[in-house]
Amino acid sequence: MPDTVVSVSSPAAAPAAKRKGPRGKVVIYPNWCKGCHICVDFCPTEVLAFIPSQEYPLVQQPEKCTACHFCDTHCPDFAIIVRSIE
């Protein structure tokens, strides 16, 4: 199990994304995650996804993150952190 799952919505990752507004970097710490999937259920832009082969969520579309900070304020185990990036 990896210690951290990091994803960055960099311009290279999303060349076609001309979207303006804030963007975020999602970091998941699987050691602290219990797999309740509150973050997956509530993510408004479907950045996170549930895959059956692992307990913790997958950062599937990192470039869509708008840094709304729902997931890191509602994670009961502090296992997910969103950092706003320029």
Add this chain to the structure above:
Amino acid sequence: MNEKREQNILDAATLTADEALIPQADWMERSGVLQKLRKNKKFPTIWCSGCGIGVVMGALIRAIDHLGLKSDDVALVAGIGCTARMPVYLDFNTLHTTHGRALAFATGLKIARPDMKVIAIMGDGDALAIGGNHFIHAARRNIGITALVVNNATYGMTGGQYSPTTPVGRRATTAPYGNVEPPFPVCDLAIAAGASYVARSTVYHALELDKFLAEAIAKDGFSLVEAVSYCHTTYGRLNKLGTAADMMRALKDNSIAKNAYDKLSDEQKASNSKIVRGNFVNKDRSEYTGIYQNLIANVRGD
């Protein structure tokens, strides 16, 4: 055992995915919340996967952090129950006491150290059933304690018995055909008893909870914040309310802001079954420890 805990923390601090993106030192800075957690405790917490108490814990840390209080100036007092495990994970002065007596111990602490910010963390059963008398009398005296009541409508730790806040008709392990007792309106009880600050929010509205907690801790007199949470493991399973995410969504759908509630007609208010969120009371009354210090000064003839 300690080595194992140490290892657990090191595991979280050791980064393999992309060290260039997140430097090692970043673990401490990765969130303001994590800096207030105890470094010698094993994480994740003992609560069930998805439990709302963790969200309340985050809100409490953010509120204390927002006020800029030093860790040594804050005392957390807790009784027994799921919610009362919260101070165990937090790096403040903490007191883990007997069932229902969190406010009794907190009263003694506040009288001995009036300069300290004393926060009593209780569950619904802890605050209203076993410690019900302490609750109303702390509010009556208006002693400067912040009572944080996490209301999940059941006794979660002991297996889902019905508590004083279980709604009528809901099932519990001790009410297999539905609960027949009307629940306590926690905020109304505190208002009637004379609390100076009363607010209610839910774990879905976590940032609102931050704001209310910060205001309550800053308030001089007795302040109550009711954080409506959920228990999906016992209460939710018996009542077929779904997963933790489903119950959190239900809190969003079944709550109404106080501003919107005030605009309703009397008929609509009477038939309202939603949780009203908001700040109900924010008034200034003379605080108990201040009155007591004045009394001592008068009797001594200072």
